[in-house]
Amino acid sequence: MKLKDKVALITGGSSGIGRGICHAFAKEGAAVVFVGLSEQKGKRTEEELLKLGCNALFIQADLADRSKLPSIVEMVIERFGKLDVLVNNAQSSINVTFEETTEEVMDLALNTGFWSTFILMNSALPYLKLTKGKVINFVSGAGMIGLSKQASYAAAKEAIRGISRVAATEWGRYGINVNLISPIANSPGVERLQVEHPNAYNKMVSLIPLGRLGDCEEDIGRAAVFLASSDADYITGQTIMVDGGTVMVR
Template sequence: MRLKRKVALVTGGGQGVGRGIALALATEGAAVVITGRTESKLKDTAAEIAGRGGRAHTVVGDVCERSDVDHMVAQTLREFGALDVLVNNAQSSVQRRLEQTSYDDLELAYRSGPLATFHAMQAALPWLRESRGSVVNLGSSTAVQGDPTFASYAMAKEAIRGLTRVAAREWGTYGIRVNVICPAALSPAAELYLTAHPEHAERLAADIPLGRLGDPEEDIGRAVAALVSDDMAYLTGATLMLEGGRTLIG
């Protein structure tokens, strides 16, 4: 129960990596607010947390909208009275080759990724200063590797890493830690993609020294729980590669 009496806000917490992180934080004792666009998915995650004896609250909203992001933070404070951990997980994008990538593709990736992350961090700052809290932003090994067909996504994820480093320097004086994780996990989106592209699934497995994609809760969520706990209190501005060693081989 390393996170007992802590309050966490996880965007995109209804499925995949976000769900895994929310479950792991709740298991460690945190009260968790999970947000996303699909209420049924949020309710399912919240019910699972409650079934384990944890506390969860759901907020429906779109991180592309600044007013929705402000509402997510406000609801966290109204429900639990504090904010100690912010996890910016939500992200939308489309896959196309670089020459086919449009401005609309870039706008979608940027609005849901670095701009949403920026807005959430700004909205949460007063409360994170009060709690000397922790921010975890989501990067991607796909961006680090420069995988083909991921131009808009890679651009957005690397922008998030730049934002994270600046925040780590500026907010360290407040006692706030800001880090990035780059996960490779078997989320529903990853599963759909790999099912549709079996040749890529084989290549990906061969590129991961540990031989598998991570589990969203056991491999990614538990690492985030450790990262935001006092056990990692001296780490900020870092990128934690949670991808089974994939970027060692690319």
């Protein structure tokens, strides 16, 4: 029960990696508040967590609506009285070439990924100071190695990496840890890739030294549990590559 009595806020928790994190946190004793766009998927995940005995709350929200983001944190405080862990996992983007990347395409990635992360971090800061809390932001190897057709996605993820390192430097004096996870997992998006573009999928898997995709809960979720727990109290400002060795940071 590494997260017993902890309260966590997780974005994009209705499916995929976010859902895996919710389940992993629940099994370690955390109360879980998660945000998602789809009410149907969110309610389904909420029911799963409640069956595990987790004190769970689903918040339906569009993270691209910046004006509503501070109220999400306030809902957590109203329900639980504190916030120990903030996980910024949600991200939407459209994969097109650099030439085809319009301002609208870039705005989608920045609004759902970068801006939501930035605003939620600032909104959560007063409460994280009180708990000496943890922030876990999600990034991607796409920005580190420059994957084709990932301009907006890479831009959002590298912007998140930048502000996370600054926050780690500035917030260390409050006892707050800020770290990043860069995953590869069997998320719904990857499953669609397997069906729609099997050659690209097979190539991606072939480049993973461990020879398999990560599991959303057992691999990515467990890594998030580690960073959220006291086991990671002396780790901050780091990008943890949970990708089977695909990108080896030097």
